Amino acid sequence: MIRDLLAKLASVAIMMFARALTAARAIWHETGLPPRQSIYFANHSSHGDFILIWAVLPPWLRERARPVASAEYWLKSKLTSFIGRDVFDAVLIERDPAARTSDPVEQMATALDDGASLIVFPEGTRNQTEAKLLPFKSGLYHLARKRPDVALVPVWINNLNRVMPKGEFVPIPLICTINFGEPLKVEPGESKEDFIARAQGALLSLAPAQTDNDA
Amino acid sequence: MSTTTSDMVTLLLGVGGILLFASSVGYILQRKLSPDGSNGAIENLNARIKAWWAMVFLIAVAFIAGRVGVLLLFAFCSFAALREFITLINTRRADHWAIAAAFFLALPINYYLLWAEEYGIYAIFIPVYAFLLMPIIAVLRGDTQNFLLRISEVQWALMICVFCASHVPALLTLQIPGYEGRNVLLIAFLVIVVQSSDVLQYVWGKLFGRTKIAPKLSPSKTVEGFAGGVASATLLGASLWWITPFTPLQAGLMSFIITMMGFFGGLVMSAIKRDRGVKDWGHLIEGHGGLIDRLDSVVFSAPIFFHLTRYWWSLT
Secondary structure, eight states: OHHHHHHHHHHHHHHHHHHHHHOOEEEOBTTBSOOSSEEEEEOOOSTTHHHHHHHHSOHHHHTTEEEEEEHHHHTSSHHHHIIIIIITOOEEEOOOTTTOSSOHHHHHHHHHHTTOEEEEOTTOSOOOSSSSOOOOOTHHHHHHHHSTTSEEEEEEEESHHHHSOTTOOSOOOOOOEEEEOOOBOOOTTOOHHHHHHHHHHHHHTTSOSOOGGGO | OOHHHHHHHHHHHHHHHHHHHHHHHHHHHHHHHOTTSOOHHHHHHHHHHHHHHHHHHHHHHHHHHOHHHHHHHHHHHHHHHHHHHHHHSOOOGGGHHHHHHIIIIIHHHHHHHHHTTOHHHHHHIIIIIIHHHHHHHHHTTOOOTTHHHHHHHHHHHHIIIIIITTHHHHGGGOOOTTOTTOHHHHHHHHHHHHHHHHHHHHHHHHHHOOSBSOTTTOTTOBHHHHHHHHHHHHHHHHHTGGGSSSOHHHHHHHHHHHHHHHHHHHHHHHHHHHHHTOSSSOSSBTTTBSHHHHHHHHHHHHHHHHHHHHHHHOOO
16 A cells, blocks of 8 residues: 555656656657557667656556566666566566566566556667667567557657766756657568568657767 | 835736737637637747746746745756757767766856855856866766867857856846845846847737848848837837836837847857757747747846946946
């Protein structure tokens, strides 16, 4: 009971902090808001990525959105596991295939069956390279095959990598925009390679044309 | 009720009356020309008027809250403006600490010094201390690529968004004989003259604008809008002499300088936007764009107004 209340307070505080820092603003696709149940897949450059997506979603979409995150990272300490589990209700997956006890795709499909939306980062890890996007892992394809009726919504998070680059612990305030693309689905008979290429292309097409900020 | 308070109430009633008039005109225009919300210009006009209500409300609350309220309001404006500015400039990872220092040290210290009324150090804190210390913080990272460009841009952002903008609340620190306790009205005077100049230039331009004045910088600005706006805002300023320590003629001259600085400040900030390839600085104020879009003319006129007043009228 108290834990729930604390979690609620923490989620409001985190959201207000994220908004104050980034003035986060969603740019929706011209077809309108994403469907009620969606798999949001986004570029990954910071631990704050899912928080921004979560913060800009309207309340009725936000309340069902669960981030998919690494159990190794979020179960490290009491504080992170409180934030991961209680505040954001993350679907925690084990990344190491050799050591894991449950199948991540199965876990995600179960969460979808419970009515949740998912926020996933198909690059698998935070992008620290000069490339805009790392090659996707295949999990997104397997999940899409398993639950072909759920729309996949590409989401480009702009600028957050400048707010808090890896290795820094003080964030700087910069305006971030979150660009939502047109929902897509896996086609019957579409190969893994084709689907992954299409999903990557859909996400990349949302990135701003000039990124000369690092010039 | 003190004369300052009653003057403030008179001003607020006046501004409220003008906004009420503007809202009615906007409503009628909307009913006649854009009943389905399809006329972009009218929808934008109404969004702007709505935002004006909110801005006037916020300023009024800050004035009622007194010195601390005004300082907090402008500290927030500086923060939001700096955030818009830094978003658009060239930065590299090596600038992280310098930028963090600008936000979390330079900005609060600048406003703290105003609160403490330490004018001597306030006046040189950003132009001297921050100017020299920020490149030192940046250089420690050892990244030389575009170094001069990067440090210059952060420096400029800090000067414009924090140092110059903070000259509005700095007006509270002036000590003008016979004007004790009324300094907040100087802020009201400056803000009313600058913003009415912007609005009147917009209105004159929409009604009579034919000749573009700076097509490369700001395609919507016209000679007719400029001349009409500056002239009418100068007259308005002169007619507000009773809230200032100035004579009507002095108030008119001050208003003329304020409006000219505001106009050219707007052009400078437009040039930066063109260079960066954006139309607005941000999206903070519905209909207006970013905070800097609304603040650009204030930022350029406030320090000059402050120093002219300080030089000729203030004891400090």
